[in-house]
Amino acid sequence: xxxxxxxxxxxxxxxxxxxxxxxxxxxxxxxxxxxxxxxxxxxxxxxxxxxxxxxxxxxxxxxxxxxxxxxxxxxxxxxxxxxxxxxxxxxxxxxxxxxxxxxxxxxxxxxxxxxxxxxxxxxxxxxxxxxxxxxxxxxxxxxxxxxxxxxxxxxxxxxxxxxxxxxxxxxxxxxxxx
Amino acid sequence: xxxxxxxxxxxxxxxxxxxxxxxxxxxxxxxxxxxxxxxxxxxxxxxxxxxxxxxxxxxxxxxxxxxxxxxxxxxxxxxxxxxxxxxxxxxxxxxxxxxxxxxxxxxxxxxxxxxxxxxxxxxxxxxxxxxxxxxxxxxxxxxxxxxxxxxxxxxxxxxxx
Numbered sequence: 205x206x207x208x209x210x211x212x213x214x215x216x217x218x219x220x221x222x223x224x225x226x227x228x229x230x231x232x233x234x235x236x237x238x239x240x241x242x243x244x245x246x247x248x249x250x251x252x253x254x255x256x257x258x259x260x261x262x263x264x265x266x267x268x269x270x271x272x273x274x275x276x277x278x279x280x281x282x283x284x285x286x287x288x289x290x291x292x293x294x295x296x297x298x299x300x301x302x303x304x305x306x307x308x309x310x311x312x313x314x315x316x317x318x319x320x321x322x323x324x325x326x327x328x329x330x331x332x333x334x335x336x337x338x339x340x341x342x343x344x345x346x347x348x349x350x351x352x353x354x355x356x357x358x359x360x361x362x363x364x365x366x367x368x369x370x371x372x373x374x375x376x377x378x379x380x381x382x
Numbered sequence: 383x384x385x386x387x388x389x390x391x392x393x394x395x396x397x398x399x400x401x402x403x404x405x406x407x408x409x410x411x412x413x414x415x416x417x418x419x420x421x422x423x424x425x426x427x428x429x430x431x432x433x434x435x436x437x438x439x440x441x442x443x444x445x446x447x448x449x450x451x452x453x454x455x456x457x458x459x460x461x462x463x464x465x466x467x468x469x470x471x472x473x474x475x476x477x478x479x480x481x482x483x484x485x486x487x488x489x490x491x492x493x494x495x496x497x498x499x500x501x502x503x504x505x506x507x508x509x510x511x512x513x514x515x516x517x518x519x520x521x522x523x524x525x526x527x528x529x530x531x532x533x534x535x536x537x538x539x540x541x542x543x
Contacts, residue, residue: 233451239441242427242434245409246442258409265444266407273451274444276532278403279430283531285386285437287540293485293492304525311528321525322456329489329519338531340539366492370484372470376440377480377496379452 228254232261234380239280284371288338290345295331297324297362303333309356310335315348331364342367386436387540393419395537397429398438402532405442445532448523453503454496458489458519466490469514476510478503489519 231254241249247265248258268274283289298306303321310333311319318336339345346365353359390398396419406414416426433439448454461469466484473482473493482493495510497503511518 236444237446239443240405240411242412242430242442244412244423244427246411247409262407262409268444269407271450272447275447276403276445276530277407278401278405278442278532279398279433280440280443280445281398281402281532281535282437282440286535287385287387288535291483304527307525307527316528317531317533318529319527320523320529321527322521322523325519325521329521335528338533340536344539364487366485366487368483368485368492370470372482372484373474373479373493374482375480376443377446377448377451377454377494378478379446379454379496379498 228256229264230380232256232264234378236265237376237378237380239376280376282374283338284374287340290339290342291368292337292339292342292345292349293366293368294335294337294349295364295366296333296335296358297330298333300332306356306358306361307333310352313352313355315339315345315352330362386438387537389436390433390438393421394429394433395535397426398433398535445530448526448529452496452498453500454494454523455503455507456492456494456521456523457507458485458487458492458521459514459516460488461491461514461516463490472513473510476506476513478506 232250235250235253240246243249245258247261251258251261265274265277269277296306307319307321310316315337316335317338318334320334321332322334324330324332337345337348339348349365397415400418401415405411408414410423412426412430413423416423419426430439430442434441459469470482470484470491473479473491476495478496479493480496482491484490485492495503495506497506507518507520
């Protein structure tokens with residue numbers, strides 16, 4: 205069983221061991237998936253909802269940031285309503301021994317917003333590297349892609365561009381909240 | 383489609399640009415942000431509420447690491463184009479679906495399913511596959527090279543879009 209160790213932080217809670225499966229910790233996680241309340245003391249609001257102290261909640265959040273469970277804390281913007289509607293998923297069929305290196309190079313391209321390696325599913329699906337390019341309009345996204353292909357020398361690497369035409373749902377992941 | 387970007391003033395933009403990450407972790411984070419931007423805390427909260435109403439702000443929140451927070455998987459399914467809406471609705475009814483897009487390909491519906499753990503994820507996918515009556519292409523993430531949608535908003539491009 206995993207446990208979360210809270211270090212002594214200033215005048216906050218003393219060192220405590222909170223199992224990550226404990227009910228109130230789970231509840232806090234589920235609430236956080238919905239976002240931070242827009243109240244003057246949002247952590248206190250959350251703390252009250254899960255029967256913890258504000259200091260405990262703050263210490264847990266700092267711990268989760270440090271160990272990477274929380275990878276970003278801030279405003280989560282919806283791009284589509286803002287007008288960033290051209291969303292291209294570019295899929296590549298890269299030799300297995302080159303996929304990691306190419307993934308890192310694509311990830312470093314400023315136009316690339318997401319980049320992952322996924323398994324092929326032959327014969328239907330030969331592509332093993334995915335990247336996303338978000339932009340306001342298709343021609344701009346496609347010219348970004350052309351520039352990347354040229355810069356990275358990918359003319360011979362089979363790839364497809366799958367633009368999204370409709371979002372039926374788009375919200376943050378709720379691992380625990382449903 | 384209304385030009386939402388035009389309804390956001392310079393302060394809204396600074397707020398978004400400055401706080402897609404590194405929200406201060408303290409008792410009164412909005413007061414700390416307001417001070418940096420030269421606003422009262424109440425004004426900042428009103429702005430955030432307005433951005434949420436406008437549909438620009440999904441939430442103020444943590445974004446959890448996929449792999450550490452639970453189980454998730456990208457899946458695709460090929461359905462007849464003229465029945466796409468109905469299939470998309472069935473997918474949205476399944477538990478744990480947080481993204482669901484139509485894309486231009488034979489595999490024309492793409493969605494992300496999440497669950498507390500791998501076993502439940504598998505069960506949810508099997509069940510949905512049965513409901514849809516079509517095979518799902520299951521594409522788990524094997525390695526993430528860059529996973530962060532907190533990219534800078536291209537305000538200039540939105541102005542002349």
